[in-house]
Amino acid sequence: MLPKVFIDGEAGTTGLQIADRLKGRRDLELISIDPDKRKDVDARAAMINKADAVILCLPDDASRLAVSLVTNPNTVVIDASTAHRTSSGWIYGFAEMDKAQRASIAAATRISNPGCYPTGFIALVRPLVVAGIIPADWPVTVNAVSGYSGGGKPMIAEFEERQTEDNFRIYALGQQHKHPPEMKKFTGLSHTPMFTPAVGRYAQGMIVEVPLPLWALPSKAKRKDVHKVLTAAYANERFIKVATLAEADAIKSLDAEGCNDTNRLEIYVFGTDEQARLVARLDNLGKGASGAAVQNLNIALGLDEGAGLVA
Incomplete structure (x- = not known):
C-alpha cells in the first residue's frame, strides 16, 4: 500500500x-x-x-x-x-x-x-561557527528581504489588491520576530542575531545576507577560508549550491527571484579579505x-x- x-x-x-x-x-x-x-x-x-x-x-x-x-x-x-x-x-x-x-x-x-529566513541564515552561519571562523559570541547581523507571499494571505491581499503602495518595507522594528530563536539555536550562537527583515513588491523569492567584517574576527579568516568551509559543508548536496569565488566576482547584482519555483538554495561569498558579504538566495515558498x-x-x-x- x-x-x-x-x-x-x-x-x-x-x-x-x-x-x-x-x-x-x-x-x-x-x-x-x-x-x-x-x-x-x-x-x-x-x-x-x-x-x-x-x-x-x-x-x-x-x-x-x-x-x-x-x-x-x-x-x-x-x-x-x-x-x-x-x-x-x-x-x-x-x-x-x-x-x-x-x-x-x-x-x-x-x-x-524551518522558517524561510532561518533556512538561509543557518546555511550561511552554522558551518562557520562549527569551524571556529565565527565565534559563538560574535554579534551577528542578518539583513533579508522576501516577497510578500511570506506574509500569508493578509499580506498577499494587501499588495495584490493595492491596499498599499509600498514598494519596499522594513518591519519587525522593535526586534520582536518569530524567527530569531531558531536562528540562534541551530547556528550555535550564544546571542540572538540582529535581524533586519524587509518585504518587497514581488510575490516570492528572497535574499538573506550576513555582513562579515573579516578583519575583526579573532580567527583572522580570509574570504577563501570562509568559502572553503561553506563549500565543504554542502559538497554533493542536491539542493544547496555554493558559487565559486570566480562566479561570485563576476556577478554585479543579484535578483531575489532567481530561485523561484525550485527547492534550490544558492550561497555566495562576495567581498574581499577585509569585508565579506555572505548571501543566500532561495524561494521563500520553496526551500x-x-x-x-x-x-x-x-x-x-x-x-x-x-x-x-x-x-
Whole structure:
C-alpha cells in the first residue's frame, strides 16, 4: 500500500504549494478532507490518524491543537508553523544542516519545518561557527528581504489588491520576530542575531545576507577560508549550491527571484579579505516552506528525497 499523506490546512498558501508538488506522485496517496469539514475537529482527527504522514499548514495555536489530536503512534507530523521549531522532542527539518540530520529526520515522528529566513541564515552561519571562523559570541547581523507571499494571505491581499503602495518595507522594528530563536539555536550562537527583515513588491523569492567584517574576527579568516568551509559543508548536496569565488566576482547584482519555483538554495561569498558579504538566495515558498516540507516528507517516508522537487 502507498503511504497516505494528509495536508491539514491545504487551502492556505503553503498547503496549496505542497499539494501542487505532490500531485501526480505515484509513490504516495494524497488524502483530503471534505471542504465543509475543515473546521470539524473530529473529522480532522480522523484524517490525521488515518494518515502515515500529516503536514500542518496552520497558525501556531491550530498546529498545537492538531498535534494534540494525534493518537496513532506511527503518524509522522511535519509542522510548517513556528509552534515547535525549538521544542524538545521535535527534529528540525533542515536535512543539510548537519551530516547526521537526515538520519534524525528519517527516524522522527515529529519534524518541525524551518522558517524561510532561518533556512538561509543557518546555511550561511552554522558551518562557520562549527569551524571556529565565527565565534559563538560574535554579534551577528542578518539583513533579508522576501516577497510578500511570506506574509500569508493578509499580506498577499494587501499588495495584490493595492491596499498599499509600498514598494519596499522594513518591519519587525522593535526586534520582536518569530524567527530569531531558531536562528540562534541551530547556528550555535550564544546571542540572538540582529535581524533586519524587509518585504518587497514581488510575490516570492528572497535574499538573506550576513555582513562579515573579516578583519575583526579573532580567527583572522580570509574570504577563501570562509568559502572553503561553506563549500565543504554542502559538497554533493542536491539542493544547496555554493558559487565559486570566480562566479561570485563576476556577478554585479543579484535578483531575489532567481530561485523561484525550485527547492534550490544558492550561497555566495562576495567581498574581499577585509569585508565579506555572505548571501543566500532561495524561494521563500520553496526551500523556505513547501519545498522543504516535501523534502522532509520524502525523507521521513523513505522515498526519493528529490521527488516532486526542482533543484
